[in-house]
Amino acid sequence: xxxxxxxxxxxxxxxxxxxxxxxxxxxxxxxxxxxxxxxxxxxxxxxxxxxxxxxxxxxxxxxxxxxxxxxxxxxxxxxxxxxxxxxxxxxxxxxxxxxxxxxxxxxxxxxxxxxxxxxxxxxxxxxxxxxxxxxxxxxxxxxxxxxxxxxxxxxxxxxxxxxxxxxxxxxxxxxxxxxxxxxxxxxxxxxxxxxxxxxxxxxxxxxxxxxxxxxxxxxxxxxxxxxxxxxxxxxxxxxxxxxxxxxxxxxxxxxxxxxxxxxxxxxxxxxxxxxx
Numbered sequence: 175x176x177x178x179x180x181x182x183x184x185x186x187x188x189x190x191x192x193x194x195x196x197x198x199x200x201x202x203x204x205x206x207x208x209x210x211x212x213x214x215x216x217x218x219x220x221x222x223x224x225x226x227x228x229x230x231x232x233x234x235x236x237x238x239x240x241x242x243x244x245x246x247x248x249x250x251x252x253x254x255x256x257x258x259x260x261x262x263x264x265x266x267x268x269x270x271x272x273x274x275x276x277x278x279x280x281x282x283x284x285x286x287x288x289x290x291x292x293x294x295x296x297x298x299x300x301x302x303x304x305x306x307x308x309x310x311x312x313x314x315x316x317x318x319x320x321x322x323x324x325x326x327x328x329x330x331x332x333x334x335x336x337x338x339x340x341x342x343x344x345x346x347x348x349x350x351x352x353x354x355x356x357x358x359x360x361x362x363x364x365x366x367x368x369x370x371x372x373x374x375x376x377x378x379x380x381x382x383x384x385x386x387x388x389x390x391x392x393x394x395x396x397x398x399x400x401x402x403x404x405x406x407x408x409x410x411x412x413x414x415x416x417x418x419x420x421x422x423x424x425x426x427x428x429x430x431x432x433x434x435x436x437x438x439x440x441x442x443x444x445x446x447x448x449x450x
Contacts, residue, residue: 179400181231197235200391203375205330210238212329212374214351216292216343217250218243218268219410223276223419225333226403227378227430228393233276240281240327241272244316244347249289252414261289263412271409274402285319292316292346298363311365314404316346318366320354325367329374336378336433338386348378354438376435389431400428 183200185192198204211232215221221229221241232239249265251257265284272282286308287295295307298315307314310322334351335344357363359370378385404423410416 180396181234182394183231184394186388186390199233201331201375203330208330208343209235210240210327210329210331212242212324212327212332213334214242214244214334214347216244216335216341216347217289218245218247218264219271219407219413219416220335220344220381221333222271222403222406223423224381225337225430225432226275227404227428228333228377228379228432229275229277230399230402231393231395234399234430238281239277240283240329241277242283242285243268244285244287244292244319245289245343247289248283248284249314250413252412256412260412267410267412271406274406274409281367283323285323287316287319290343292343292350295352296346298410311363313363314381316350317354317357318363320351321357321363322366324354324370325360328370331373331375331377333379333432336380336383336385338380339383341382343382350435356439372398373437376437378433378435380431385431385433387433390434391432392429393432394429394442397428 179195181195183194184264185200194200201282211229213221213225213229229239229241246261248261250264250446251260256263269279269282273279288307291307295316298313298318301309301312301314302445304321307313308319310318332351332355333347337345337348339345355373377391404420406431407416407420407423
């Protein structure tokens with residue numbers, strides 16, 4: 175990319191690659207001043223590592239950007255003496271990281287589920303005196319929190335982990351979000367807020383593992399935005415392996431890939447032509 179371009183967007187449609195310096199040309203169904211991007215993650219550092227440039231590109235476009243962090247990071251300690259304090263440490267690191275990126279403090283949402291507990295917290299159930307997981311409107315579970323946050327933010331686009339990721343929390347984050355989108359656009363569980371008016375466009379980003387099929391979008395930025403992403407990653411000082419990740423990103427350069435996902439509800443007649 176040339177030096178005068180801050181961001182270049184590429185979108186692959188079958189064998190054709192569309193290219194533009196502005197998001198509204200590349201992202202379908204652009205909502206102008208109503209554009210709202212929600213970046214969803216299992217862990218606090220996932221977004222900046224896998225989609226930090228995309229987030230920065232959205233802010234450059236003037237888009238309202240939200241970050242939703244599902245886990246509290248309580249299993250992310252690298253020394254035993256921090257095993258009981260790491261969740262608080264990581265929350266402060268996350269606040270600093272998103273501040274570096276330029277996300278409004280009130281737009282960073284911590285759902286505070288225990289790290290590595292997502293299978294135990296799948297679905298939704300009513301809370302009782304023995305409930306230790308986060309409670310919203312008298313219930314708990316990932317679907318409870320995701321449905322609530324969707325109805326609060328009403329995003330036009332959601333960026334979420336690729337479900338092929340090797341980390342089970344990443345897999346469950348996407349799986350539980352997909353059914354929560356179905357819940358949030360309907361009338362179920364009215365205590366969690368008014369239904370979303372429309373289903374958001376969906377994009378997978380990769381943190382640890384590759385996509386299930388080839389990516390369809392590429393975001394490239396100038397060096398200034400790339401350095402900001404790297405600085406935001408380095409804010410997670412408690413994660414001792416973080417510099418290895420930074421070195422890998424430097425080798426790849428100022429680019430990220432996304433895979434567009436269709437929110438596809440089954441209608442039997444769609445397959446008629448296969449048998450006619």
